[in-house]
Amino acid sequence: MRVVTIKDVAKAAGVSISTVSRVLNDRRDVDAGTRARVWAMIRQLNYVRNQSASNLKQQSTSAIGVILLGRRNSFLTALAEEIMEAGRGSGFVFVMDILDEKANPILAARRLFLERRLQGVIFLGANLEGMDGQLATLELPQVYATVQAGHLPYAHIASVSIDNYRAGRMAARRLMDLGHRDIALMGYFAKADDSTGQRLHGAVDEMREAGHPHDPALFAEVNFTLPSAYAGAISLLDSGKPFTALFACSDIIAIGAIKALHDRGLSVPGDVSVIGFDGLESGRYTIPELATIRQPSLEIARTAVRLLRGMIEGAPAEHVLLDCELVEGQSLRAL
């Protein structure tokens, strides 16, 4: 395929490439007639600017990177859209990159920065565990969304999230208030900096302090997929340990678990009360509607954009904790 370059356009329009470039970049110091002629040729030749060349030369852009870890995490993909929405009209261009959970987000951010001359980066769902050294090497304004990073002493690193530990406590507290004592937990107890682990640690601590310590046999380690959640719930049931309530640290996990309970003849909430986490849209369309801890995704999105803009303009990094909300749904029942 023959590639049309700025040179071809210049020749066809009878001007220099400088002028074509000015037209392309909407500079006003071009004669109206010239501009029209150049645009006509751009269209006629189907010219599209070579971004690589443009980026290479351009000293600064207004691009912001959005790096999402976990392509199947519905909460994060929805959050990414809300961030783009929140940034609309701000003059920033968002460049999104979706990575595997296991990928290295810092490396991805660096690559994106070099490719697109980013002004800053928003990370969604990044796990900060053990990355302290690398964080320092990416000297770019960064916002970690959904992840608590308040302990990081870097002036260019901000964060916005809920208090996952307290949210975990809230879920357990609600189940205990309803009279439940045998409470199963699903998710994974990861490292300290992991949101998921913090939710579970919160629940365990709340139960212990209430005098109803969690039985480790009532824990299933699963990832954020339906099949994994289904299998985890089945293994809990097969273990023979009875439970009357279940706290899943994501709505997807809760949905998979509810199906497993149903397939084993147990009703929700008749036999088992279930509460999820995130507040996904799809949880409002399940039967029964899912009780959950709703993360305020719109507010997280808006705050992330605000924090990043602030840092780009020289403001210091902030670490914002937002409130989350317990949504009752129809999957809870008092004993």
Next chain:
Amino acid sequence: MRVVTIKDVAKAAGVSISTVSRVLNDRRDVDAGTRARVWAMIRQLNYVRNQSASNLKQQSTSAIGVILLGRRNSFLTALAEEIMEAGRGSGFVFVMDILDEKANPILAARRLFLERRLQGVIFLGANLEGMDGQLATLELPQVYATVQAGHLPYAHIASVSIDNYRAGRMAARRLMDLGHRDIALMGYFAKADDSTGQRLHGAVDEMREAGHPHDPALFAEVNFTLPSAYAGAISLLDSGKPFTALFACSDIIAIGAIKALHDRGLSVPGDVSVIGFDGLESGRYTIPELATIRQPSLEIARTAVRLLRGMIEGAPAEHVLLDCELVEGQSLRAL
């Protein structure tokens, strides 16, 4: 942020930039000792290659573009992953771009081509209606996945999909075989080249030929989101026209509709039988499990990659129609 370039690495390692470039590109004509020294500096300086510069210079790459229309279409996002999976080990690099339904995929493909020197493009969910002219201007091997393009006379355009029209007939036939006559339809009757419209047209034709013509009052136009599907089903119920079965032209639509039926006190399949379309994973975790027309997504993915590789190596374009399968689930009932 200070950017480390190939020049810095060259100086630090005491070699020319040519040599650094050779090391970066894994050429074998570099002394082992030199190579080690250069790599050490690359790591020490945290050097990452500037892709823009690299792309600009490079005459050819082995990149394939994957352009997805509709970021909330779960079927397509899953398909995109399967395509990347199918291409693993093929030596191709996949560059994905996710667009709005309304965006122009040809423009996006052209931009990606110029940015990344693509060898070819796979489109997912593109609507070909009225784009014939533009298709010709993108002289790059192209595969349209999930969309029938057999009528397009271009040597560089292939396609792989199911026969959406026949699939629509299949769904209607099954409902009629179960004794249903009052069948509601949900989706949109778009233009001729639209997969969704073809499904509905197939259902309508099948019903007419069976002597049970579809009542236009039993149609709700909705898009592929849960709230839209919910509202559409409510409006069908409010219209007062009774129906005992519903064909939704995507599983997401079916799930939203089932929730609406439930909220109005109707049980599925007790009062209304529901069949969806696509065969999403999440449809296997609903209660009841969703009957659906399953598109063979893995086979679509593999075929798309195979067709594109073939064209890149000079093979002629093919248009492949794959079989789809009716999955019974638990949401159908005989009258």
Next chain:
DNA sequence: CTGAAAGCGCTTACAG
């Protein structure tokens, strides 16, 4: 308002 020229960071023949 317009053009000639330098240069962004790479890769790649070409010489040696």
Next chain:
DNA sequence: CTGAAAGCGCTTACAG
């Protein structure tokens, strides 16, 4: 095995 040089397609001071 290695380096000097040309050039990819743009943008942007600098002159006029």
